[in-house]
Amino acid sequence: MSDVSSPEPLFKRLTLVGVGLIGSSVARIAKHRGDLASEIVVSARTQKTLDRVMELGIADRVELDPGRAVQGADGVMLCAPVGAFADLAAAIAPHLAPGAILTDVGSTKVSVIRDVGPLVPDSVHFVPAHPIAGTEYSGPDSGFITLFENRWTLLTPPPGTDTAAVAKIEELWRRCGSMVETMEPAHHDRVLAIVSHLPHLIAFTICGTADDLEDESREEVLKFAASGFRDFTRIAASDPVMWRDIFLNNRDALLEMLARFMEDAQAMARAVRWGDGTYIEDKVKRSRAIRQSLIELKQA
Amino acid sequence: MSDVSSPEPLFKRLTLVGVGLIGSSVARIAKHRGDLASEIVVSARTQKTLDRVMELGIADRVELDPGRAVQGADGVMLCAPVGAFADLAAAIAPHLAPGAILTDVGSTKVSVIRDVGPLVPDSVHFVPAHPIAGTEYSGPDSGFITLFENRWTLLTPPPGTDTAAVAKIEELWRRCGSMVETMEPAHHDRVLAIVSHLPHLIAFTICGTADDLEDESREEVLKFAASGFRDFTRIAASDPVMWRDIFLNNRDALLEMLARFMEDAQAMARAVRWGDGTYIEDKVKRSRAIRQSLIELKQA
DSSP states (O other), X not given: OOOOOOSSOSEEEEEEEOOSHHHHHHHHXXXXXXXXXXXXXXXXXXXXXXXXXHHHTOOSEEESSHHHHHTTOSEEEEOSOGGGHHHHHHHHGGGOOTTOEEEEOOSOSHHHHHHHGGGSOTTSEEEOEEEOOOOSOOSTTSOOTTTTTTOEEEEOXXXXXXXXXXXXXXXXXXXXXXXXXXXXXXXXXXXXXXXXXXXXXXXXXXXXXXXXXXXXXXXXXXXXXXXXXXXXXXXXXXXXXHHHHHHHHSHHHHHHHHHHHHHXXXXXXXXXXXXXXXXXXXXXXXXXXXXXXXXXXXXX | OOOOOOSSOSEEEEEEEOOSHHHHHHHHHHHHHSOSEEEEEEEOSOHHHHHXXXXXXXXXXXXXXXXXXXXXXXXXXXXXXXXXXXXXXHHHGGGOOTTOEEEEOOSOSHHHHHHHGGGSOTTSEEEOEEEEOOOSOOSTTSOOTTTTTTOEEEEOOOTTOOHHXXXXXXXXXXXXXXXXXXXXXXXXXXXXXXXXXHHHHHHHHHHHHHHTSOHHHHHHHHHTGGGTHHHHHHHHSSOHHHHHHHHHHSHHHXXXXXXXXXXXXXXXXXXXXXXXXXXXXXXXXXXXXXXXXHHHTTOO
């Protein structure tokens, strides 16, 4: 928040389509700093959410209809689950102002470029982006102004994207407190598959495995969760629709990483079955080294 | 720490064999409260560890030889990795005082009863126990006096164990701040397999999977770890020998829970491959419900 390099707002009107954890954090930061946009417009699927947004005072105006919401905006940010992007893009495309920048915050980038890209008018700049930040909470109440601090935002602009538009989105995320890097979309999806999507898939799965145990053991799972299981439940307490959409829209990379993990888990099972203590010790030592690297990188 | 129900120490001399996170926490609590034992004796594998224990001032006396360490003790607690228990039990058995209580803190209970039980002299009471508490740190410096507060300790006394001896170990753990419950050893091992051993196995495995990626992606795993992966590395940063021993000594229950998990992960993979969004959403919803239950039980 410290780097208020320019008092000039980046956008005259920034429309956020979707207002969950990410969207409502951006709205709060915009209100707090004043230099993201002169006007913040928010669109969401339900009037109830929009009423809450106005109660929270984090938007200047709300619009149920996304087409109306983007009219006259020089910046538009899609903040909905990625599975909704194709329909949203179709709904807003005819209403986008010439010269506007369209960006998004989706956790999958190949699918976003596939679903949104072809619908973007030639006069509009499309800059896909992904702020890698989150908590287990969702909805307009869950946002907060420090969410992006010391976190990365990855930009995946298709070849030929207007450099001034990319620079503007980069500056927006820097003003949100984020570090910014550019990445090739398919590479982004592979990296996110291993650091985020697979860990979430595993966390959801083990919660299900525990929940399927006979009743007595299920109660004990909750009672004695502090011994490891608990750490999995935090990341498993995430938004169902958002994660459904991420899994379905990063299918190939996620299935590849899952297949690698399953091979490794089978190898571990074999070591346990046949008493290969050296193999197990080696795996734990490598895990410790990774944790140590994270601590050194101040990411732990 | 608040319930100092009796000023009378439970033991005249309590010997801790092993002084990692658990042992050094018990030693600190004994020093802090004064009512666990009049004298604390610590034994460890290396003189260096024992020197550190004396520096820390958490024992009255240290002994490299475990047989000498337990001489004259009315309480003996095995705090080493469970794979060392058979040898340790053989070493101390001839030196145990008649009427003494032998207990342990191992994370597997069937194996401890199998390895230690037959070596315990008839005149000695054997009360297997497992305080379910931990951090990712180990060694004599890692202990602290609040480690067991609001955590459970499970006692798994074999049939016919002296009830006064069981009550004394129960009181010891209560004075350490723990809640105490009695459980059948095989049931204990199944419950711990799902709440602790499997989550650790999975965390070690995914760290290895990430570490095996091509170099560029490995660096990015560390850089973008905040998006989920990080949560797995904390529990993966654990003691290699301790976990090797736990896995090898809870083999059957761990392999069963791992097999269930693998089936569930395959089902999730299938849902991702074939676009079964309802299946995925349902799993995430169930995970959220489990997290909610933990929060309500104040275990999250």
